[in-house]
Amino acid sequence: MIINKAEILCVGTEILIGDIVNTNAAWLSRELCFMGISQYHQAVIGDNSDRLSHTVETTLDNCELLVITGGLGPTYDDITKETVARIIGKELVYSKELYDEIHRFFRHKGKKMTENNRKQAYYIDGASVLKNDIGTAPGMLCRFEYKGSEKIIVLLPGPPEEMKHMWSNYAKPEIERHTSKVFVTRNINIVRMGESEVAQKLDSLMRRSTNPTVAPYCKTAETRLRVTASAETKEEAQRICDDMVEHIKTTEVGDYIYGTDTEIPVAVVELLIAKKLKIATAESCTGGLLAKMITDVAGASSVFEGGMVSYSNSIKYKALGVSPSILDKYGPYDHRVAAQMAEGAKRIIDADIGVGITGIAGPNGGTEDKPVGTVYIAVYYNGKSKVTKFKFGRKLSRERIRELAAINALIMVMEVIKKAGAGPHR
Amino acid sequence: MIINKAEILCVGTEILIGDIVNTNAAWLSRELCFMGISQYHQAVIGDNSDRLSHTVETTLDNCELLVITGGLGPTYDDITKETVARIIGKELVYSKELYDEIHRFFRHKGKKMTENNRKQAYYIDGASVLKNDIGTAPGMLCRFEYKGSEKIIVLLPGPPEEMKHMWSNYAKPEIERHTSKVFVTRNINIVRMGESEVAQKLDSLMRRSTNPTVAPYCKTAETRLRVTASAETKEEAQRICDDMVEHIKTTEVGDYIYGTDTEIPVAVVELLIAKKLKIATAESCTGGLLAKMITDVAGASSVFEGGMVSYSNSIKYKALGVSPSILDKYGPYDHRVAAQMAEGAKRIIDADIGVGITGIAGPNGGTEDKPVGTVYIAVYYNGKSKVTKFKFGRKLSRERIRELAAINALIMVMEVIKKAGAGPHR
Numbered sequence: 001m002i003i004n005k006a007e008i009l010c011v012g013t014e015i016l017i018g019d020i021v022n023t024n025a026a027w028l029s030r031e032l033c034f035m036g037i038s039q040y041h042q043a044v045i046g047d048n049s050d051r052l053s054h055t056v057e058t059t060l061d062n063c064e065l066l067v068i069t070g071g072l073g074p075t076y077d078d079i080t081k082e083t084v085a086r087i088i089g090k091e092l093v094y095s096k097e098l099y100d101e102i103h104r105f106f107r108h109k110g111k112k113m114t115e116n117n118r119k120q121a122y123y124i125d126g127a128s129v130l131k132n133d134i135g136t137a138p139g140m141l142c143r144f145e146y147k148g149s150e151k152i153i154v155l156l157p158g159p160p161e162e163m164k165h166m167w168s169n170y171a172k173p174e175i176e177r178h179t180s181k182v183f184v185t186r187n188i189n190i191v192r193m194g195e196s197e198v199a200q201k202l203d204s205l206m207r208r209s210t211n212p213t214v215a216p217y218c219k220t221a222e223t224r225l226r227v228t229a230s231a232e233t234k235e236e237a238q239r240i241c242d243d244m245v246e247h248i249k250t251t252e253v254g255d256y257i258y259g260t261d262t263e264i265p266v267a268v269v270e271l272l273i274a275k276k277l278k279i280a281t282a283e284s285c286t287g288g289l290l291a292k293m294i295t296d297v298a299g300a301s302s303v304f305e306g307g308m309v310s311y312s313n314s315i316k317y318k319a320l321g322v323s324p325s326i327l328d329k330y331g332p333y334d335h336r337v338a339a340q341m342a343e344g345a346k347r348i349i350d351a352d353i354g355v356g357i358t359g360i361a362g363p364n365g366g367t368e369d370k371p372v373g374t375v376y377i378a379v380y381y382n383g384k385s386k387v388t389k390f391k392f393g394r395k396l397s398r399e400r401i402r403e404l405a406a407i408n409a410l411i412m413v414m415e416v417i418k419k420a421g422a423g424p425h426r
Numbered sequence: 427m428i429i430n431k432a433e434i435l436c437v438g439t440e441i442l443i444g445d446i447v448n449t450n451a452a453w454l455s456r457e458l459c460f461m462g463i464s465q466y467h468q469a470v471i472g473d474n475s476d477r478l479s480h481t482v483e484t485t486l487d488n489c490e491l492l493v494i495t496g497g498l499g500p501t502y503d504d505i506t507k508e509t510v511a512r513i514i515g516k517e518l519v520y521s522k523e524l525y526d527e528i529h530r531f532f533r534h535k536g537k538k539m540t541e542n543n544r545k546q547a548y549y550i551d552g553a554s555v556l557k558n559d560i561g562t563a564p565g566m567l568c569r570f571e572y573k574g575s576e577k578i579i580v581l582l583p584g585p586p587e588e589m590k591h592m593w594s595n596y597a598k599p600e601i602e603r604h605t606s607k608v609f610v611t612r613n614i615n616i617v618r619m620g621e622s623e624v625a626q627k628l629d630s631l632m633r634r635s636t637n638p639t640v641a642p643y644c645k646t647a648e649t650r651l652r653v654t655a656s657a658e659t660k661e662e663a664q665r666i667c668d669d670m671v672e673h674i675k676t677t678e679v680g681d682y683i684y685g686t687d688t689e690i691p692v693a694v695v696e697l698l699i700a701k702k703l704k705i706a707t708a709e710s711c712t713g714g715l716l717a718k719m720i721t722d723v724a725g726a727s728s729v730f731e732g733g734m735v736s737y738s739n740s741i742k743y744k745a746l747g748v749s750p751s752i753l754d755k756y757g758p759y760d761h762r763v764a765a766q767m768a769e770g771a772k773r774i775i776d777a778d779i780g781v782g783i784t785g786i787a788g789p790n791g792g793t794e795d796k797p798v799g800t801v802y803i804a805v806y807y808n809g810k811s812k813v814t815k816f817k818f819g820r821k822l823s824r825e826r827i828r829e830l831a832a833i834n835a836l837i838m839v840m841e842v843i844k845k846a847g848a849g850p851h852r
Contacts, residue, residue: 012643013641014641014643014652015451015452015455015468016455016465016466016467016468017455017456017459017465017611017652017654018451018452018453018454018455018456018457018459019452019456019613019643019650019652020452020643021447021448021449021452022447022448022451022452023447025441025444025448025470026441026444026445026446026447026448027444028444029441029442029443029444030443030444030445031444033443033444039442039443040442040471040472040474040477041442041469041470041471041477041481042441042442042469042470042471043467043468043469043470044451044467044468044469045466045467045468046466047641048466051466051467055467073621073622074621074622074625075621075622075625075632075641075642076629076632076633077641111620111623112623114622114623114625114626115626116622116625116626116629117622133821134819134821134822136622159644161822161823161826164823165821185443187445194537195499195500195501196499196500196501196540196542196543196562197537197538197540199500199501199540199542200540200541200542203502203542206501206502207502215439215440215473215501215503216501217438217440217445217446218585224445226440226443226445228443281714281735283714286718286721287717287718287720287721287722287726287730288707288709288714288715288716288717288718288720288721288733288735289714289718289721290714291713291714291717291735292712292713292714292715292718294713294714295712295713295714295735295737296713296824296825296828298788298789298790298824299790300713300737301737301738304713304737305737305738305740305741306734306735306736306737306738306741306745307714307734307735307737308732308733308734308735309707309714309717309721309732309733309734309735310732311721311726311727311730311731311732311733312727312731312732314731315731315732315775319732319774319775348745349741362724363724364724364725393560395559395560395587395591396560396587397587398722398724399722400587402721402722
């Protein structure tokens with residue numbers, strides 16, 4: 001059997017009422033995409049057996065593979081496996097082995113196993129059980145005939161870490177045996193040129209490209225071009241993609257490309273490593289987010305020794321040496337303060353580059369002159385600071401202003417490093 | 427007309443292939459939920475006119491309100507309004523006024539308006555245009571008759587900030603005029619008791635509760651109980667909810683409840699404010715995430731003056747005063763190092779409470795003795811440090827280990843503060 005089309009169905013009232021963001025669907029989508037399995041539709045439904053039945057049945061008409069996440073837990077409103085068993089006409093059977101494993105899981109954690117966990121030791125008769133190495137609810141892979149065609153349903157637990165681990169280790173290897181065409185996607189990363197301008201400049205190229213397809217989309221402070229090719233082999237799809245990526249680099253958009261298949265923090269850390277430069281941070285309104293973004297990158301320790309979160313004026317002065325008279329005269333939201341923070345961070349941490357961020361993330365603290373969203377970012381390198389004043393819209397959320405500030409600081413660092421020579425060998 | 431049921435449909439190939447996590451659906455779900463509009467199903471589809479048509483038509487059979495996000499942009503693959511216009515039998519009409527507004531938007535940003543943006547100046551004949559104060563694509567609210575019933579379709583742009591602002595300011599006030607029943611939801615926040623144990627303890631209560639309903643779900647390092655009531659007035663629904671929340675506080679679960687309708691960082695900041703205590707952070711493996719979580723809370727500045735990200739040993743020593751002989755003898759992943767970091771942070775920032783985190787977030791750096799996921803967290807208060815060693819599973823991702831470390835540090839702080847008296851008046 002060949003799987004061409006799949007659907008993802010996420011079960012859980014907590015998603016439907018917005019208590020939880022459905023990151024599972026995004027993650028699984030990427031996985032299916034890379035396996036060359038198309039997906040045209042995705043759904044979320046609540047913990048309701050009738051609606052789940054109806055959705056599963058409708059979905060099975062449109063695809064060979066249905067991946068369901070959620071509803072495998074110990075509580076009475078977890079109804080996924082019961083419902084699927086009924087649809088495919090199978091019983092649930094008890095497994096002593098599964099029970100023992102769940103029991104061991106609790107013992108290992110030093111916790112008491114409550115009796116409702118017993119429910120998780122039942123599986124759909126005939127299904128392959130998928131081990132849960134991280135949690136208690138096992139998954140299942142059911143192969144069956146539906147209206148004369150072969151179908152596969154994969155049941156995965158809702159908690160993202162358990163779901164990902166189970167899919168990668170136990171479900172994916174099985175599904176991979178049923179794929180034919182291979183899709184390869186590459187992303188071109190662009191800064192300082194908006195989506196509509198990119199689209200305008202590449203309009204005719206985008207329209208005439210069918211394999212690979214080329215489509216732009218926005219990410220925070222950057223534009224991405226997604227290039228997707230399909231072929232019978234991975235190598236061939238890869239080659240089609242690569243050719244287009246190389247071609248796009250030669251167009252008007254080329255100068256604005258900072259990388260491919262990367263993220264701004266990763267690109268910055270790689271550039272720092274390549275140039276043997278160390279960076280230090282001093283953050284006020286971003287409150288640690290910039291350092292967090294840098295250290296999200298595994299291996300950041302070779303270019304980042306530390307940073308300061310200087311939230312109050314007194315810490316800006318005491319720990320970073322920002323001049324009290326400047327703080328008094330101009331207040332903390334000022335280009336001179338940002339510059340001295342950047343220099344202070346560089347000096348204290350003994351790095352090559354210092355970054356200083358100060359501004360108003362809101363919701364309070366804005367004035368007519370300096371409304372919420374006003375942020376000063378300084379990058380200190382080679383004896384001088386480059387400071388930029390940003391006016392992120394005052395209607396943006398605190399979270400968004402902080403994110404934009406941290407990302408724009410990284411973009412500024414990227415531009416400074418690109419112009420810089422190699423740093424001292426340490 | 428009364429809107430009882432709604433569906434949310436998110437359009438965009440970038441969601442379907444997993445490039446973007448669908449946060450819009452979660453956010454809108456909450457909004458609908460609070461308005462007493464039920465939602466049983468949610469969908470995502472790609473930028474394809476036929477499939478969009480088919481999904482919109484099927485959906486309209488099941489609900490009175492359809493909220494569509496995405497596909498309103500300037501590029502040729504943005505097809506939402508064209509498709510909806512066709513389904514409801516209307517033309518797209520050009521608006522000079524919209525064009526001028528888009529033009530002004532670009533001028534204000536100091537950017538050139540590319541010609542493809544002209545597409546965004548077209549709207550569906552007869553629709554109410556919803557202003558976009560943050561971006562360029564206007565939204566629309568269409569009232570029409572479909573198979574003999576009144577329906578409303580709201581079209582919102584895909585970028586979350588634009589979508590939220592437009593919904594809150596221009597769409598929601600209109601939709602609110604068409605609601606009857608009101609739903610109120612409250613969340614009870616629980617730590618140190620897992621979902622299955624909570625479910626076991628409240629099993630009979632959960633089963634017999636229909637209004638309000640009571641359902642548990644997991645969040646990072648906590649369990650939540652969602653209590654949802656419906657009534658004709660908000661006050662009545664609120665009362666039903668509140669009564670249940672108060673009742674649950676008197677059950678066996680009560681001792682584990684740290685708050686209602688809150689988040690761990692918010693609860694910690696509020697506790698610190700209430701007890702007039704200041705906190706300082708020293709982070710190694712979390713690299714600023716803890717400070718970021720604290721400063722996510724608006725108003726954190728009254729309890730948080732700053733923190734240190736001490737990623738390298740040398741900064742742990744130079745900036746925080748961690749003993750070099752301890753670092754030499756035991757390495758950086760050690761309970762003594764965590765304790766000295768906590769104490770150092772408290773001292774340097776002149777706070778009441780210091781938090782130190784050191785450990786191995788992975789993917790590299792683990793040993794047999796101290797595998798990836800080993801994290802030491804110290805909370806220093808009143809002359810002594812409480813240190814806990816955590817073993818977050820070695821199979822968890824770097825991101826997840828960092829998140830669990832930061833959240834668990836906050837839980838430890840919460841427990842220390844609860845036992846503490848009031849701090850010095852500053």
